[in-house]
Amino acid sequence: AQSVAQPEDQVKVAEGNPLTVKCTYSVSGNPYLFWYVQYPNRGLQFLLKYITGDNLVKGSYGFEAEFNKSQTSFHLKKPSALVSDSALYFCAVRDYGQNFVFGPGTRLSVLP
């Protein structure tokens, strides 16, 4: 069975500092990994995905994520956080042909 863990309920960083939102996964086959962001009163928005290839994936709004197979992790990163990045971030995983499974979400707060 697939599962996703986001060990931190909340992450706080100062504006301009680098940020990391952690995600680990469990999947039987090759993982397809995704990050979605939810701004207040908005639907989930796609940020980036890893299917195959380069372990460092670049996505929207300056975010990137690093796939680490040995650690079964897919941490979301950004070199310099903005206050507008404050939102709820969901990591998701799926096997081919299977349903998406979302992590519990991590609330990112970027402080001015």
Add this chain to the structure above:
Amino acid sequence: AAGVIQSPRHLIKEKRETATLKCYPIPRHDTVYWYQQGPGQDPQFLISFYEKMQSDKGSIPDRFSAQQFSDYHSELNMSSLELGDSALYFCASSSQGSTNEKLFFGSGTQLSVL
């Protein structure tokens, strides 16, 4: 570009009433997923359809039913509503047959059961 359309955006019902939520996927998408997100909770998968057939079933209560129509839009029917059904209901669509598929989400329907 066209996105996933959900209607209504907001819905207020009373206990034991029924509700119908609609989802219009992105054109040429053949798969629709329904998710429920309670206050402060992560999205929970309810049910999915591929080519008008149910493809997967998650934690959908027996009081709920759903279907996908010939034009690929989907409707989630909810009966005997309970207070605990108050949540944001997301629909997402994708195109099967590609390992590169990703979900495109609608803005959700906020259901409040009073």
